[in-house]
Amino acid sequence: ETGVTQTPRHLVMGMTNKKSLKCEQHLGHNAMYWYKQSAKKPLELMFVYNFKEQTENNSVPSRFSPECPNSSHLFLHLHTLQPEDSALYLCASSQQPLAGGGETQYFGPGTRLLVL
Amino acid sequence: TQLLEQSPQFLSIQEGENLTVYCNSSSVFSSLQWYRQEPGEGPVLLVTVVTGGEVKKLKRLTFQFGDARKDSSLHITAAQPGDTGLYLCAGAISSGSARQLTFGSGTQLTVLP
Numbered sequence: 001e002t003g004v005t006q007t008p009r010h011l012v013m014g015m016t017n018k019k020s021l022k023c024e025q026h027l028g029h030n031a032m033y034w035y036k037q038s039a040k041k042p043l044e045l046m047f048v049y050n051f052k053e054q055t056e057n058n059s060v061p062s063r064f065s066p067e068c069p070n071s072s073h074l075f076l077h078l079h080t081l082q083p084e085d086s087a088l089y090l091c092a093s094s095q096q097p098l099a100g101g102g103e104t105q106y107f108g109p110g111t112r113l114l115v116l
Numbered sequence: 117t118q119l120l121e122q123s124p125q126f127l128s129i130q131e132g133e134n135l136t137v138y139c140n141s142s143s144v145f146s147s148l149q150w151y152r153q154e155p156g157e158g159p160v161l162l163v164t165v166v167t168g169g170e171v172k173k174l175k176r177l178t179f180q181f182g183d184a185r186k187d188s189s190l191h192i193t194a195a196q197p198g199d200t201g202l203y204l205c206a207g208a209i210s211s212g213s214a215r216q217l218t219f220g221s222g223t224q225l226t227v228l229p
Contacts, residue, residue, distance in 0.1 A: 004158070042120070043159075043204070043219040056216070090158050098208060098216060105217070107158025 003027040004108035006091050012114045015081060021111045023074040023091030031097040032074040033105065034066060037088040049074060050097045081115045088112050119143055120207055120220035128226040132194050137203055137223045140187045145207035148181055148188045149217065153202040195227045 003026045013019050025032065034046040048056035049068040063085075065077040074091055091108040098105070121140045129135055139148070147166045151159035163172050165181035165188060172179045176199075178191040192199055202224050206217040 009156075040221065042221045043206075045216050048216070092158070104161050104164070107160070109157050 004091060004093055004106050006108035006111050008111055009109065010112045012116065013078065013081065014116055018079045020078065021076040021089055023108055025072055025093040025106070027093060027106060029093040029095050030071055031094045032068060033092040034074065034076055035090040035092065037090055037110070043090070048097065055097065083115050086113055086115045119218045120205060122205060122220035122223050124223060125221070126224045128228065129195055131196055131227055131229050135192050135195055135225070137190045138187070139189070139205035139220050141207060142186065143207070143209065144185050145209060147208045149206045150179055150190055151204040151206065153204060159204055197227045197229050200225060200227050
């Protein structure tokens, strides 16, 4: 049973809309992540937060704006998206930021986004 | 350029058969993880391998990390329909101030009853 929840589970939006994705983790973790999963492409890391501070931004377009008000909550604000942004957006958390020693990431179920 | 190549991309087998999924790279990883993702869900961690040549077993699943820590394999014995899912490998690399996981594109396994 995952301790990471995401809402909404499905979202359809137009290119001029503004919407937000929400992620909440109940595991007491300190690091949170946003990933994008597109068909036939590997998971792409978008943002990393450690103790509410953004530590990684993998050249993500500014139409994606993350927000981390506390260690348990993570948002992804969406504005003027493109059809190619349609994908599954996954949130994950880990006790500490990944350090190559095999830390476990726990993923939420994702938000399936369709941009028309 | 994809850092981690997984093969095959798709695999459909009958219940009871054995199978092997491969994860290959030209890069060296400090650790490698295998995940399974079912429809409508996020990936769930199956195993982490850290040492070159390491072999880990999880019931009918056997995971091996290559000696040079560039590749890995997942072998499933006597596959069952419950094994159906997307299998992802992910290698840990260093990127700036934090290490990240680089994911392969996955192997979609279907086990037919």
